[in-house]
Amino acid sequence: MPAHALADATMAWARQIAAAPPGAVRRIKAAVYQSERASLEQMLDWELEAQIACFRSDDFREGLAAFFEKREPNFTGS
Structure with missing residues (x-):
């Protein structure tokens, strides 16, 4: 990526993360x-539990x- 495009790309990514469900971002x-x-x-077990928690959240609905x-x-x- 050209250096002059880095700031714009970084801000676009940050906006995308900020618009996501906070609970999912925390997980x-x-x-x-x-x-x-x-x-x-262990990570696969943790991921399963995290997905279940996300699916049960108000943000998912x-x-x-x-x-x-x-x-x-x-x-x-x-």
């Missing part, structure tokens, strides 16, 4: 940190509703 961040010291089996209603989601972190 992704935790997974990255845990992967440094956990086995593959909001994301689905927004998709089907063709609108932007309003994630709250719950």
